[in-house]
Amino acid sequence: MGVLFDECAERRLGTQVHLDRPFTLGTDTRTHYTLPGLAALVRDAAGWLSAAGAGPGDRVAIVKDNHWDYDLLACAAVRVGAVPAQLSAHLSGEVLGTLLSRLDPALLVTTAPVLERARREGTDPAAAARATLVLDAAVPGTLHLDDVRGHAAPGPHRRHDDEPLIVHHTSGTTGVPKLVVHSTRTLVRELARFESVRLPRIGVRRDDTLVNASAFAHGRTFCWTASALSMGPAAISVITTQDPNLADPVLRAHPPTVLEALPASFVRFQPLTEGLDNPFRRVRVVISTYDAMHPPTVRAYLAASRHRSPLWVEGWGQTETGPLTFRFHTRRSADAATRGSRTRNLGRPVPVKTRLRVVDPDTFRPLPRGRTGLVLVRTAACALGYLGEQDRWAAKRHGPWWNTGDIGRRNRDGSLDLLDREVDHTPRLSCLRTEDLLQTRLPRALECVVLAEPGHDPLPVVVTADGVLDRARWKEAVRDLPPLREPAVLTWDEVPRTGTGKVRRGELLRRLTGRSATSGSGRWT
Incomplete structure (x- = not known):
């Protein structure tokens, strides 16, 4: 690197790089x-x-x-x-x-x-x-x-390939982030090299324009930098803002064919998908990592493309492991997901690279497919450890398996349904799936968050542009759902977030209720 x-x-790859604003690095004002x-x-x-x-x-x-x-x-x-x-x-x-x-x-x-x-x-x-x-x-x-x-x-x-190469921190949604140490072998040879294969349909081409609107302190972009540059696309555009008015000129000047962004950026840029002259009309591949996307957002971007068959590539993974599963969305599958079909299905393990196992959280015995439990993974890309917290790292290792701290289940076809983080999980419902349903039923909502708290019904949070929610529409949206408390309605900037735009659920719960107790044990966060 x-x-x-x-x-x-x-x-002499000839790639042209365009920035939405000058680097902080040095005094050069070029873009x-x-x-x-x-x-x-x-x-x-x-x-x-x-x-x-x-x-x-x-x-x-x-x-x-x-x-x-x-x-x-x-x-x-x-x-x-x-x-x-x-x-x-x-x-x-x-x-x-x-x-x-x-x-x-x-x-x-x-x-x-x-x-x-x-x-x-x-x-x-x-x-x-x-x-x-x-x-x-x-x-x-x-x-x-x-x-x-x-x-x-x-x-x-x-x-040496097994010596520390770089340190990244986890998102910190549940507390102080962990410092994850990766080596050349885990991050470059196992992750970036695999991503640098010119796979049919999703591989980067010489004539592609790559646009990345990400959190550049995150390990995902360091890996992306290695693979994107080595593939030699025609152009790379970097967007550092989540303001659609500031991003729009860059997107129009260099319309992407391959688009990658934070989930929060996809949500904020979604109004730009409307209209025949939208800046996403050339997109053939959309790449989404960090967090699962709500189906209406996926559908909006695929519908905005004029490409005959654009693909949304959804990857699920962690800072400690890199991508673990992947799933492709087409216009047809996005429509089905919007209607409530398998909204949190994250696809199958990365071929050859990853194995998954769902176990009982108390005994760690493997569970049959269709049963809900703790998700363990096995991958050669697993990091070297947590800097300054090796005991915490050891607690998440189970022999050769890594404990993701997520609750899910394997389906008969081998795919994974993600239900919740263990720390947030409640037997009453899946917070993540309920969020998807609410997002689909409340078109004016920018984001929906469901917070589980012991001894109380889950607390829904609805994020809108103006902090206002139509109560009649809300009652219609929750008519067939398990009991929920009255919703808290906030604007986007009132929600505490990490550097990657994820909601800091524990902090949000504390601000709204004065309490921070979680439904899960939190042993593997």
Whole structure:
């Protein structure tokens, strides 16, 4: 990964890269790059990191606003032999301080706004590192780019495939995120290499325009960077905002043929699917990871494409394992899902790469197909461990099997139905399936969330653009569902979220009720 951009430039792949706004990295205000230009930027950044004191075996923490230069900085750190740790700027000051304490980084790479916000919240991130490099301003007691600019990058440092390569954190929907350590073997050889195969219909082509609107501190995009660049598409566009008005000009200037985004971005961009001149009319493949999508959203994007048979590729996995199952949606299957048919079916295990097992949560004995239990997986892509929490990691290992902490069941055809996270699960209903039904029955809802709480009926939360819900329509929507409390109606910005847009369910429950007890045990979160 330290020489990825160099190797792609040497192959003269010709990929053009377009950004919705300039990188934070450096003082360049360009929004268009060639691969040689990006390779030069990574080499320059490697020189900066080396001059700031980062070297082989050191950890380099990267915390900044959301942009693809997260991955450029990570590749620069890998080049000098360091282990980058990509941390989201969405983390609270307290949580960021906890993770930095576990990391004990030699170098913190950040921005002035991140430092200022964390300090207002009672945490000084710079105190956790031997040195701090601030990318966008001069901050007393830290290094600025002017202090390190112009230093030549050292020669690329090689490491063993099983040594730590990079650190990512989990989403943190249920508490403080875990720091997941991946190696070259688990992340590059097992995940990125598999994704770089030109599979029929879904494989990246030379004439494709790839658009990614993601959370670039997440491990998914580091893997995507490796596979997307190596496939040599005609163009790559990077979108860092979830504001549809800001994303629309970029999408129209470079209409995607392959689209990948956060679930929250898909929801926010959905109004752009309307109209004959919508920016998604050339899309042939949509890729969705991180979280399951509500069927009406899937249907909207497939209907917006003028391609004869567009595909929605839904992958389910975790930061610790990468993709575990996959499922294809067509226009026909999306229509069926919208009518309530198997809305949380996540498809089959990745061929050759993954095995699944559903077990009794108390005894860990395998359950027959059709029975509900705890989902275990077996994959060679499983990470090396949790930094600073190896006991927690060991508690989630069951021999060669990894405990996902999810409740589901295997169907006769081998596919997996996901019902809930174990920590959120209640025998009364599946919160996830109920959310899908409500989303389908409430067209004005941007999102529906069902919160399970011990001793109480589940609490539904309906997110609308204006925070208003038609009560008559609500009563019609829940007419045949198990008992639910009166809904809380919120706007999008009133819902606490992770850096990937996932709802922080525990925090939302605490804000609405003053209580935080969960229905599940939470032993495997």
